[in-house]
Amino acid sequence: MLLVTGVSGALGSLVAARLAGRDDVVLGTRAGLPGTRRVDFDAPETLPEAFAGADTLLLVSAGYGEDDTVVARHEAAISAAERAGVRHLVYTSLSGDGDHLTYALAHRWTERRIQRSTTLDWTILRNGLYAEFLTWIAAPDAENRITGPLGEGRLAAVAREDLADVAVAVATAPAAHRGRVYELVGERPLGGADLAAALGATYAPGTLADARAAVAASGAVPFQVPMLASTYSAISHGFLDGTGVESDLRALLGGREPLDALDVFVKAVREG
Numbered sequence: 001m002l003l004v005t006g007v008s009g010a011l012g013s014l015v016a017a018r019l020a021g022r023d024d025v026v027l028g029t030r031a032g033l034p035g036t037r038r039v040d041f042d043a044p045e046t047l048p049e050a051f052a053g054a055d056t057l058l059l060v061s062a063g064y065g066e067d068d069t070v071v072a073r074h075e076a077a078i079s080a081a082e083r084a085g086v087r088h089l090v091y092t093s094l095s096g097d098g099d100h101l102t103y104a105l106a107h108r109w110t111e112r113r114i115q116r117s118t119t120l121d122w123t124i125l126r127n128g129l130y131a132e133f134l135t136w137i138a139a140p141d142a143e144n145r146i147t148g149p150l151g152e153g154r155l156a157a158v159a160r161e162d163l164a165d166v167a168v169a170v171a172t173a174p175a176a177h178r179g180r181v182y183e184l185v186g187e188r189p190l191g192g193a194d195l196a197a198a199l200g201a202t203y204a205p206g207t208l209a210d211a212r213a214a215v216a217a218s219g220a221v222p223f224q225v226p227m228l229a230s231t232y233s234a235i236s237h238g239f240l241d242g243t244g245v246e247s248d249l250r251a252l253l254g255g256r257e258p259l260d261a262l263d264v265f266v267k268a269v270r271e272g
Helices: 010-019 042-050 067-084 104-116 160-171 192-199 210-218 224-235 260-271
Strands: 002-004 027-030 056-060 088-094 119-126 180-184
Touching: 002 010, 002 088, 010 027, 042 067, 042 104, 056 067, 056 210, 067 104, 088 104, 088 160, 104 119, 119 160, 160 180, 192 260, 210 224
Parallel strands: 002 027, 002 056, 056 088, 088 119, 119 180
Antiparallel strands: none
């Protein structure tokens, strides 16, 4: 049996939709919604029952938070999986070129913890930043200007739909992927000028200080301010453009062409 966690989230919900109706799949949500098991990493006492009978666990990262919070959640999940007799754990991590991001640490800690396990087979899916995420950091303002401080940098963004397809392919046939770390970044890096041109907007990048102040003023919780600032900085300084990363995305999609990240961005902006 395959247990999928985090199916109420953006990526998890796409995975769940692809697995709907299968009697060998169980879905997990923090709230224990109808048709799902309650899988609450902040309540480890819920996990033995949630993981019972699972042979494979698709551990969708437990959300952004302070490092100690995310690490504690993932430790609870991995330890519970070991005790429950799970044989193979598939984890959705962060692409290898993302180490300059403030939220990379919890992902790398989790990878190490999984790889140290003496009972679990494992596969790591190192997901690039979503094309849809660009709508959060580079959507046009009321004057039709993209002011996010992306500089001349580019992002090798990837469509969530593609990452969901890969997660399903790996988690439903995990033996073929035992002990593998896959890099899943886009094939066409996008810069601010590309995004603006596709929308008929103007690209007028601001400064990191301006962006940090705007995020702080938006009501973001404290950890989100450096999270977004580090994302802007890493893109603008050329660390997330896919250079030097050999992406496994196309191969794990069965050889089909990945969705065009620019098309995905434009559609997401226009749909609001």
